[in-house]
Amino acid sequence: MKFKSLFFLFVVAGGTLASCAMMPLSSTRSSEFTAQDMAVESMEMAAAPKMMESAPVEEEYAAQGGDFSSISAATERIVIKNASMSIVVEDPSNSIEVITKMAEDMGGFVVSSNLFKTTTSSGLEVPNANITVRVPADQLEEALEQIKALVSDPEVDILSEDVSGQDVTSEVTDLESRLRNLEAAETQLLQIMDSATDTEDVITIFRELTSVREEIEVIQGQIKYYRESARLSAISIYLQAKAAVEPITIGGWQPGVEAQRALQALVEGGKYIVNALIWLVLFALPILAIIFLPIYFIVKAIRKRQLQKKEKPIK
DSSP: OOHHHHHHHHHHHHHHHGGGOSOOSOSSOSSSOOHHHHHHHHHHHHHHHHHHHHHHHHHHHHHTTOOHHHHHHTSOOOEEEEEEEEEEESOHHHHHHHHHHHHHHTTOEEEEEEEEEEEOTTSOEEEEEEEEEEEEGGGHHHHHHHHHTTSSOHHHHEEEEEEEEEEOHHHHHHHHHHHHHHHHHHHHHHHHHHTOOSHHHHHHHHHHHHHHHHHHHHHHHHHHHHHHHHHEEEEEEEEEEHHHHSOOOBTTBOHHHHHHHHHHHHHHHHHHHHHHHHHIIIIIHHHHHHHHHHHHHHHHHHHHHHHHHHHSOOO
């Protein structure tokens, strides 16, 4: 039978199964039946008996007390963990070298690094730096501890620390499902192309193959990005020189520190005053009103009656 006759039969079969199609694989044609659709629908017809056979197996498994939720719970979780820190060190340049070596020893690498100078308000020129590294996700905590060890006083010199996580398991699962469908469609298209004899049919199928191959490569790239990001955690560190944050010292006296303490005391004193006012308005005044208002009205009523008695003429 010629390929055109086969193609016509696929068109008729495709029209019958069109209502069951979940989504079109090609958006470039809305009214024509493409060669890719032929491949997908032929796979659906071939897989239908297997799907019908699998239903009794699931029912039997459920009747025996099986729990399919436990299967999904065992799915590998794909979580992207990243961290960022801002620390104060004696020498940012030397700290960059230490962090670089740490990342390489762990099997990671440096994504970017930048060493620059800034001028403080007192006119002092000090070095600062930014560095981003990737380390194995299972060694993220260890890497953070080694970075914290670079500071002299963790309570003061660790300015900020943030660790975030993003679960991309569902995204990767969806992409892998789409990838399997596209690869199966590509296989079917190649089989159809092998039996094609008409030049126009060959060109049509080739275009569909090119489109499917592009989608496959894009999805493969997305899956690789997610898995690599989950395997290697990114750590962004901002390093500030100790000299840039040290207080001004004059003969052992630190006016900046004293000013800071005075401001802190002012804030604390203002806080107590405001708290007292809040308690007075929201708690004390209502209680006093509940207690003294009835007394006030009683006293007022008694005085009014006494005045009325005095004004009443004596017969």
